[in-house]
Amino acid sequence: MEGDEGYEKSLVRWADNAIKKAGIVVQATCLDDIVKTVKFANENHLDFAVCCGGHASSGSSSSEGGVVLNVRKLNKVRG
Numbered sequence: 001m002e003g004d005e006g007y008e009k010s011l012v013r014w015a016d017n018a019i020k021k022a023g024i025v026v027q028a029t030c031l032d033d034i035v036k037t038v039k040f041a042n043e044n045h046l047d048f049a050v051c052c053g054g055h056a057s058s059g060s061s062s063s064e065g066g067v068v069l070n071v072r073k074l075n076k077v078r079g
Contacts, residue, residue, distance in 0.1 A: 001025075010070055013062060014055045020062035022049075028071050041067040 001007060001024055010025040023046070026037045041048040047066025055061075062068060 010051075010068070011062070013051075013059075014053075015057035018057055018059040018062055020059060020064040022063050022068040023065045025068045025070055027073060028069055029073050034069060034071070037067060037069045041069075 002021070006027070007025060010027070011019055011022065013019050026033060028034050028037065038048070040046075047063045049061055049063040049066065049068050051061040051068050051070045052072060053061075
């Protein structure tokens with residue numbers, strides 16, 4: 001949330017026009033984080049976006065006031 005450590009950094013995108021002030025940014029570290037975040041956004045009828053690399057110049061990886069699920073930390077494959 002705004003004011004939390006790392007919030008401003010989590011809004012940075014490749015294109016400045018794609019930066020939006022999310023209400024909540026979730027830094028997912030496991031599948032459970034993803035499931036809970038999607039469920040929360042859905043149950044509360046919140047705008048929802050997923051950010052991985054932040055390269056979408058259209059702004060589709062950002063949300064103005066909604067929930068952004070950041071999956072950048074999920075960058076390993078386990079067998």
